[in-house]
Amino acid sequence: MKAVIEARDLVRTFDADEAPVRAVDQVDLIVEEGETVSVMGPSGCGKSTLLHLLGGLERPDAGEILIDGSRVDGLSETDWAILRRRSIGFVFQAFNLVDELTALENVELPALLLGEPRGQARRKALELLERLRVAERAGHLPDRLSGGERQRVAVARALINEPLVVMADEPTGNLDSRATGDILGLFAELRDARQTLLLVTHDARVASVADRLLTMRDGAVVGQTKLDAGTPIERVLAGLVDLGDTA
Amino acid sequence: MIASARISGRLASRNLRRWPGPALLLLLTLTIATGTLGLGLSVYGSADAAWDRAWTATDGFHVAFNVYHPPDEAGNDAFVQKMERRGRELVGADGVVAVGGPWTHLYGSIDVAGGLEDLTAEIRPPGRYAVDQPLVTNGRWLRPGEDGVVLEGGLAATLGVEAGDTVTIQGEPFPVLGVATTVSRGRFPLARPAQVWVTPQTAERMRGLGMTVEGFELQLRLRDPNDAAAFVAAHRPAFRTDPHSSAIAFLETWEERRADSHSDIDTVAGTLLAAGILIAILTIATAAVLVAGRMSERIRQVGTLKAVGVTPRQIVLALLLEYGAVALVATAVGIGIGLLLAPAIANTSVTILGTPQPRLSWTQVAIVGGVALLVLLIGTVRPAFRGVRRSTVSSLASGARPPRRPGQLSRWASRVGLPIPTVLGLRSSWRRPGRLVTNAAGLTFGVAMIVVALALRDSLNLLNTAASEPGHTASDAAVGVLYDQIRAIVVGTALLLVALGSINAFIVASFAARDGARSQAAIRAVGGTPRQTVISLIVSQLGACALALVLGIPLGLGLWTLMEGGDLPETGVSVLALLLVAVIVPLVFAAVVSVPARRLANRPVAPLLSYE
Numbered sequence: 001m002k003a004v005i006e007a008r009d010l011v012r013t014f015d016a017d018e019a020p021v022r023a024v025d026q027v028d029l030i031v032e033e034g035e036t037v038s039v040m041g042p043s044g045c046g047k048s049t050l051l052h053l054l055g056g057l058e059r060p061d062a063g064e065i066l067i068d069g070s071r072v073d074g075l076s077e078t079d080w081a082i083l084r085r086r087s088i089g090f091v092f093q094a095f096n097l098v099d100e101l102t103a104l105e106n107v108e109l110p111a112l113l114l115g116e117p118r119g120q121a122r123r124k125a126l127e128l129l130e131r132l133r134v135a136e137r138a139g140h141l142p143d144r145l146s147g148g149e150r151q152r153v154a155v156a157r158a159l160i161n162e163p164l165v166v167m168a169d170e171p172t173g174n175l176d177s178r179a180t181g182d183i184l185g186l187f188a189e190l191r192d193a194r195q196t197l198l199l200v201t202h203d204a205r206v207a208s209v210a211d212r213l214l215t216m217r218d219g220a221v222v223g224q225t226k227l228d229a230g231t232p233i234e235r236v237l238a239g240l241v242d243l244g245d246t247a
Numbered sequence: 248m249i250a251s252a253r254i255s256g257r258l259a260s261r262n263l264r265r266w267p268g269p270a271l272l273l274l275l276t277l278t279i280a281t282g283t284l285g286l287g288l289s290v291y292g293s294a295d296a297a298w299d300r301a302w303t304a305t306d307g308f309h310v311a312f313n314v315y316h317p318p319d320e321a322g323n324d325a326f327v328q329k330m331e332r333r334g335r336e337l338v339g340a341d342g343v344v345a346v347g348g349p350w351t352h353l354y355g356s357i358d359v360a361g362g363l364e365d366l367t368a369e370i371r372p373p374g375r376y377a378v379d380q381p382l383v384t385n386g387r388w389l390r391p392g393e394d395g396v397v398l399e400g401g402l403a404a405t406l407g408v409e410a411g412d413t414v415t416i417q418g419e420p421f422p423v424l425g426v427a428t429t430v431s432r433g434r435f436p437l438a439r440p441a442q443v444w445v446t447p448q449t450a451e452r453m454r455g456l457g458m459t460v461e462g463f464e465l466q467l468r469l470r471d472p473n474d475a476a477a478f479v480a481a482h483r484p485a486f487r488t489d490p491h492s493s494a495i496a497f498l499e500t501w502e503e504r505r506a507d508s509h510s511d512i513d514t515v516a517g518t519l520l521a522a523g524i525l526i527a528i529l530t531i532a533t534a535a536v537l538v539a540g541r542m543s544e545r546i547r548q549v550g551t552l553k554a555v556g557v558t559p560r561q562i563v564l565a566l567l568l569e570y571g572a573v574a575l576v577a578t579a580v581g582i583g584i585g586l587l588l589a590p591a592i593a594n595t596s597v598t599i600l601g602t603p604q605p606r607l608s609w610t611q612v613a614i615v616g617g618v619a620l621l622v623l624l625i626g627t628v629r630p631a632f633r634g635v636r637r638s639t640v641s642s643l644a645s646g647a648r649p650p651r652r653p654g655q656l657s658r659w660a661s662r663v664g665l666p667i668p669t670v671l672g673l674r675s676s677w678r679r680p681g682r683l684v685t686n687a688a689g690l691t692f693g694v695a696m697i698v699v700a701l702a703l704r705d706s707l708n709l710l711n712t713a714a715s716e717p718g719h720t721a722s723d724a725a726v727g728v729l730y731d732q733i734r735a736i737v738v739g740t741a742l743l744l745v746a747l748g749s750i751n752a753f754i755v756a757s758f759a760a761r762d763g764a765r766s767q768a769a770i771r772a773v774g775g776t777p778r779q780t781v782i783s784l785i786v787s788q789l790g791a792c793a794l795a796l797v798l799g800i801p802l803g804l805g806l807w808t809l810m811e812g813g814d815l816p817e818t819g820v821s822v823l824a825l826l827l828v829a830v831i832v833p834l835v836f837a838a839v840v841s842v843p844a845r846r847l848a849n850r851p852v853a854p855l856l857s858y859e
Contacts, residue, residue, distance in 0.1 A: 049853075057772060057853040077849070078776045085774020096769040096856055100674035112667050113774040157773060 001032040003069070004165050004196045005054055010063035012049055012219075023049040024060070025219035031165065034194035036187075038207035041216035047200045048169050050216070054198065055088050055167050056080035068164055085113045089158025093170035095150040097142040097157070103149075104129065104138035107156045114161055121160075128156035132186065148179025155186055165196040172206055184209060258557075258565035259572065262548075269537040272754075273530075274573050276747055277619055280527040281581025283740075284615050287519030289582075289589040289605040294509035294516075296604050298430060302501065305382050307430040308347065308466035309475045309501050312337055315352075315462040316494035326494045327462075333496070334465045337482060342474055347378030347466035353450055355458035357441055358415040359406060365440030366416060367432075368396070368458065370450045378466040379431050381444065386410025386425025389446045395422035396443040401434030414443075417456035421449070430501075431466065433508045437729070462494075475500035511729045512593060518733050519592075522740035525692050529747050530622050532689035536682065536754050574619040582607060582615055595732060668779040671770065672786025675763055683791050686755045690795030690836070691802060693748040696741035697828055698803025702820045703734050745832075748795075749839045756788050756840040760847040763787070767847060768855035777848035784844035785837050792836040796829055 012024040023046040031037050039047045052058035054065060056075065065073040067087060075083065084090070089110075097106045104125050111121035129135040132152040134145075142150055151171060158166050168187070172180040180203075187209045190197055201207050213225040263270050301307070314330045331349070338346050350369045357366040373389045381388070381397070386409065389397055396414065398406070403426040406414060413420040427444065435441045445453065469478055479498045506513075549562055589605035607615075665673075676683060760767075767780045804820065847855075 052853040055772075057856070058851050077771075078778065081771055081774050081776040081779075084772065090772050092772075092856065094856070096765065096772060098671070098766045098769050100671065100766065109667070109770070109775075110773045113779075161774075 001035070003030045004033050004035075004067070005029065005031040005198065006064075006066040006069075007050075007054060008064040008066075010050070010053060010065065011061045012046075012053055012058065013061050022046075022219045024053060026063070027216075027219075027221050029054075029214070029221065031196060031198055033164075033196055035212065036191040036195075036197040036199070036210045037212045037214060038199045038201060038210035039214045039216060040201060040204070040207050043202065045216045046219040047216050049219075051167050051169050051198065051200045055090060056084060057090075085110050085161060087164040089161070089163040089166040091151070091154050091158050091166065091168040091171045093173035095142070095147075095154050095174070097150055097153060099142055102139050102141055103134065103145060103153045106142070106153055107160055110157060111160050124160055125156065128160055129153070132156050146179070147175050148182055151175060151179065151183055152186070155183070159190075159195075165198055166190065167198045167200075169200045170202070171199070172201070172203055180205070256565075256568055258561075259569035262565070262569050263572065270573060272750070273534055273537060273623070274577055276526070276530045276533045276750075277573065277577035277622060278581045278584070279743065279747075280523055280530050280622065281577050281615050281619050282523075282584040283519055283526055283581075284523035284618060285582040285585025285607065286588055286592070287516045287523055287585075288611045288615070289585050289607050290512060290519065290592050291516035292607060292611070293589055293593040293605040294512040295505060296606055298505045298508055301382065301428055302430045302505070305380050305429055306345075306376075306378055306468070307501060308378050308504075309469045309472045310337075310467045310478055311431065311499045311501075311504065312349075312465040312467070312496070313462065313499065314464075314494070314496045317461075326496075330496045331463075334463075337465065337467060340478070340482065342469045342471075342478060343467050344470050345377040345468040347376050347468075349463040349465040351450075351463045352461050353445075353453055353458040354440075354461035355417050355453060355456070357402075357443075359402075359436075359441070364436070367440045367442050367461065368416075368445045368450060368453055369442060369464070370447055371444050373446055378468050379429060381427035381429040383425050383427045386423065388425060388427065389444060390424070391446070392448065393424065393446070394449050394452065395424040396445050396449065397425045397427050398423055399432060399435055399442040399444075400426055400428045401436065401438070402441045402443070405436050416443070417453065417458060419456055430504065430508065431464065437511055438508075472501060475502065511732075514729060515592060515595075515732055515736065518736045522736060522743075525696065525740065525744060526747065527618055527622050529689050529692055529744055529751075531625050532685050533747065533751050533754070534623055534625075535685045536689075536751050536758075570623040571620060574616065574623050578612070578616040578619045581619070582612060595728075666782075667775075668782035669786050671779075671783040672789070675759070675766070675783065675787035676790040682755050682758070683794070686751055686788070686791035687794035687798070689751040690745075690748040690792060690832075691799040693741065693744035694795050694799025694828065694832060695803035695806060696737065696744050697832075698800055698820055698825070699807050700734070700738045700741045701824050701828070702803075702807040703730075703737055705820065745835075749835065752788065752791070752836055752839050753842065755791070756784065757843040759787060760784060760843040764847060764855045768852045771852045772856065777845075781841060781844040781848045784847070785840050788840045789833065789837065792833050796832060800825060800828065 007027055007029040010024055010027040010029075011022065013020045013022050015021075025046070027050060029050075039050065041047050049058060053060050056072065060073055063073065064071060067083065072080070072083060090096075097103075098109065101109065104122070107125035107128055108118075108121040111124060112118065116124075126135060126138065129138050129152075132155060134149050134152040134156070137145055137149050137153075142153070145153065151174075155166075155171075158168075171187070172183050175183060184205060187197065187199065187206070191209055191211070197210070199206060199210060207213055208227065210227055213227055214221050215223045215225075312334055314327065314334075316326060334349055337343070350371060353368040353370065355366045355368065356363040358364075371389060373391045383397070384400060385403070386397070396416070398408070398414070403409065403423070408414060408423050410423055410425050412423045414423055415421070432438060432442050450458075467478075469475060479500050483498050586605055586607065593605060763784065767775075767784070770780055770783070771777065807820070
């Protein structure tokens with residue numbers, strides 16, 4: 001299998017009032033093509049920071065990041081932006097849709113940034129909104145959408161350029177249980193379609209979608225568990241507790 | 248009551264310390280406005296004060312009766328005789344306590360700076376006069392049997408002569424007996440014609456050289472100088488002039504003469520006052536922009552205060568104290584600066600009598616202070632009252648409101664295929680229409696003043712290249728100096744307004760960058776480059792600049808149309824110059840706005856995404 005994401009000795013330290021805090025502490029990680037990986041851990045363990053580092057939203061203090069085999073940790077902000085539009089789709093807990101753009105325009109934005117003709121980008125965006133069952137809300141601004149609808153739009157936006165990897169940071173954190181179920185279904189579909197997925201979550205139901213579960217504590221990856229399709233949540237939770245249960 | 252005021256005072260002081268940057272910026276712009284207003288008012292007052300001193304020292308007239316007639320026009324003799332009768336009636340009128348004249352005026356010419364200037368020689372028998380005893384500043388007054396002239400102070404200064412020198416009148420030399428100051432005539436060269444005093448004996452010699460009688464002046468002092476206007480109103484109908492003759496006769500009060508006596512300083516002071524008012528208006532925009540940027544924080548603060556039991560009255564009092572303190576400091580500093588600079592400006596006047604003594608009455612101080620407070624209240628009171636009126640819960644929940652509907656312009660921009668950063672910028676520009684309008688208002692004045700300055704430059708260039716009319720050489724040169732001063736003030740004000748407009752634009756752009764940080768970060772997260780986000784932020788702010796150009800250029804041309812009457816040559820602003828304004832202003836604006844945009848674009852994406 002080909003590694004889509006590879007991290008070596010990744011370190012990120014934040015200044016705090018009393019002493020610097022190592023949010024990510026010498027993390028090594030490989031995500032292979034078509035694989036779905038969940039990262040779980042308690043609040044403040046560094047899982048979101050790890051995702052931000054891997055997506056170029058934050059700069060590491062040390063270590064190496066390779067995307068599709070190429071070293072990217074030294075890229076400029078502009079080069080990271082170009083890499084993201086080509087290869088990485090992001091889904092955030094707070095949706096982070098552009099307030100001034102309609103749902104449809106939010107989805108087509110990455111395609112337009114990539115240089116696709118406007119008509120083609122719009123057609124692809126509409127198809128995705130149809131697929132994610134939110135097409136009837138295409139002309140509305142984010143403020144007029146429910147949380148679940150916003151997250152569907154965000155997933156569509158993440159998928160429009162058929163990225164190498166979709167990175168999701170607590171994708172159900174702001175959703176009610178029904179919307180959470182919908183989004184989980186979506187991620188399961190993506191996993192089955194062998195879309196490479198990296199999910200950061202503290203929700204065992206979301207984590208259970210993955211092929212592999214990584215657990216983090218105090219900035220370090222402290223264990224991993226291989227999950228089979230239909231792994232019960234209890235097993236996922238057990239994986240969190242039994243840090244020695246490695247694949 | 249005292250406890251309530253103490254709580255309000257403490258809140259006001261805390262707010263000033265909590266947001267010192269905006270308070271200082273507000274103080275700075277307001278001080279520039281109050282300083283300019285104070286300067287204008289004190290310069291204005293300095294000329295009046297100097298005139299009053301000379302008026303008292305010379306036993307100046309309360310009412311003057313003037314008769315002028317062209318020497319070569321038929322029928323003047325009958326008119327003059329009629330007016331002389333009227334004059335005798337005035338001398339016997341109720342309230343008149345002293346009379347000067349009538350003094351006959353001869354018309355001729357005098358050599359000044361290689362050219363000829365119109366000259367009036369006022370014939371005075373030697374001695375002392377009950378009204379208008381010119382104050383001799385050099386040499387001596389007219390003496391019996393002595394040939395020569397006493398020069399009006401401004402004429403002597405222009406010629407650079409003193410007692411013992413000679414001047415050339417009607418081509419012949421006349422000895423200068425002395426130099427004197429009077430309020431009965433303005434100072435040469437801005438007041439024309441030039442004036443000398445001569446004895447009847449010297450006047451005869453001048454007549455022999457071709458000088459002719461052009462009229463006379465009768466000067467009256469009343470029991471009470473404050474009755475002058477009523478006296479003139481009562482007697483003016485008797486002096487209606489003949490519509491078929493160009494001869495004129497009129498009554499004038501000492502206040503009217505004083506108002507006309509220092510046209511140059513009045514023009515400079517008037518320009519300064521206009522500049523001060525424009526800057527004050529711009530300060531309203533600055534205050535509104537600063538307050539708008541902290542609107543939600545302010546409203547939340549008011550909500551919190553209400554929640555813990557502070558009454559709406561205490562909150563309003565705290566706000567009044569907060570802004571009142573800024574207005575008070577701005578007034579004090581501004582007036583101090585104005586009084587300090589006023590003598591330097593007043594000293595450049597060629598019409599002022601003696602040493603200027605700038606002063607401000609308490610009423611004028613109150614006007615400046617009132618303007619400062621009004622500016623702040625207009626610009627800042629809205630959020631305070633919004634917070635007070637809202638329910639406590641909704642005030643506490645106040646935050647930036649996301650847009651509900653995409654604007655038509657941005658829909659159109661998207662359809663016609665404009666670049667993505669432009670479309671994004673257009674979308675954002677309509678998110679805060681209030682800020683856009685406030686920003687545009689500030690810039691509009693700057694643009695208008697640039698247009699006025701350009702027109703003034705062209706007009707003055709025309710004035711400088713035009714040949715002076717015979718008899719106007721020295722006065723045209725003095726007018727040129729005056730216009731140079733006005734041009735300096737107008738250009739300075741334009742630059743100041745543009746600078747303040749740029750500061751406003753920077754503040755608005757900074758707030759826009761802050762408000763749009765999350766959206767900008769979201770765009771970067773899905774592949775937008777920092778450059779694209781910078782362009783989008785600049786485009787979002789350019790609407791204000793475009794609006795300012797659309798409004799400011801016609802406003803400037805309109806203001807110029809009002810100004811160019813009078814002595815200024817009529818001229819328009821060239822299309823090329825206007826095009827340059829339309830290109831350079833947006834470029835400067837974009838450069839200013841790009842600073843906060845770049846600062847935002849250089850920050851990592853992740854912290855901005857979590858920004859609320």
